[in-house]
Amino acid sequence: xxxxxxxxxxxxxxxxxxxxxxxxxxxxxxxxxxxxxxxxxxxxxxxxxxxxxxxxxxxxxxxxxxxxxxxxxxxxxxxxxxxxxxxxxxxxxxxxxxxxxxxxxxxxxxxxxxxxxxxxxxxxxxxxxxxxxxxxxxxxxxxxxxxxxxxxxxxxxxxxxxxxxxxxxxxxxxxxxxxxxxxxxxxxxxxxxxxxxxxxxxxxxxxxxxxxxxxxxxxxxxxxxxxxxxxxxxxxxxxxxxxxxxxxxxxx
Numbered sequence: 001x002x003x004x005x006x007x008x009x010x011x012x013x014x015x016x017x018x019x020x021x022x023x024x025x026x027x028x029x030x031x032x033x034x035x036x037x038x039x040x041x042x043x044x045x046x047x048x049x050x051x052x053x054x055x056x057x058x059x060x061x062x063x064x065x066x067x068x069x070x071x072x073x074x075x076x077x078x079x080x081x082x083x084x085x086x087x088x089x090x091x092x093x094x095x096x097x098x099x100x101x102x103x104x105x106x107x108x109x110x111x112x113x114x115x116x117x118x119x120x121x122x123x124x125x126x127x128x129x130x131x132x133x134x135x136x137x138x139x140x141x142x143x144x145x146x147x148x149x150x151x152x153x154x155x156x157x158x159x160x161x162x163x164x165x166x167x168x169x170x171x172x173x174x175x176x177x178x179x180x181x182x183x184x185x186x187x188x189x190x191x192x193x194x195x196x197x198x199x200x201x202x203x204x205x206x207x208x209x210x211x212x213x214x215x216x217x218x219x220x221x222x223x224x225x226x227x228x229x230x231x232x233x234x235x236x237x238x239x240x241x242x243x244x245x246x247x248x249x250x251x252x
């Protein structure tokens with residue numbers, strides 16, 4: 001009995017010093033899985049603000065059309081349309097940067113990553129101008145109405161995500177210049193996770209633009225709406241063009 005107890009104690013100490021090896025149930029890298037879980041939490045965050053917006057539209061007594069009209073008077077839809085297409089275009093450039101990485105093209109990585117940072121910076125700069133134009137107007141601000149609170153909250157949170165993304169993309173560009181990343185799967189997981197994050201930021205803006213800017217301003221949108229839809233069609237084509245011509249990312 002004493003010998004058996006000693007053996008159990010020895011095993012216990014052995015397990016403390018050398019914990020059992022983790023068995024993963026998926027081939028997905030752990031840091032990529034972490035990004036996917038993070039995006040899931042971000043969907044819940046943005047979803048809570050969108051639910052507040054839907055509640056105001058359905059059950060609220062505030063007049064949304066007057067608020068939308070005020071935005072349209074200060075921020076022409078052409079500006080917002082142009083800015084939206086800029087952000088959506090950055091999904092194309094980061095997609096091409098990932099293809100360049102998997103094909104071993106350092107020049108392509110640097111070029112497309114730099115363009116992604118440029119497009120994201122322009123988008124963020126125009127959004128700052130939008131805030132300045134709105135706040136400078138005496139009757140509009142984050143606390144003017146329930147709609148203005150939701151508007152500034154949603155666009156502000158999205159803008160903060162764009163800013164964080166630009167910082168991380170800049171780090172990626174610096175690492176690219178230093179020769180980091182490679183074509184092997186384990187050498188570009190960080191690059192891939194950041195690409196997923198940036199695509200997520202762009203997708204969220206589709207809902208922000210479609211729900212906060214377009215309703216109440218559809219008639220005022222005019223010919224700019226066709227520019228938007230035409231530009232969106234071109235962006236979708238460019239995203240799929242490498243695959244269509246057989247120049248897409250090689251499979252591992």
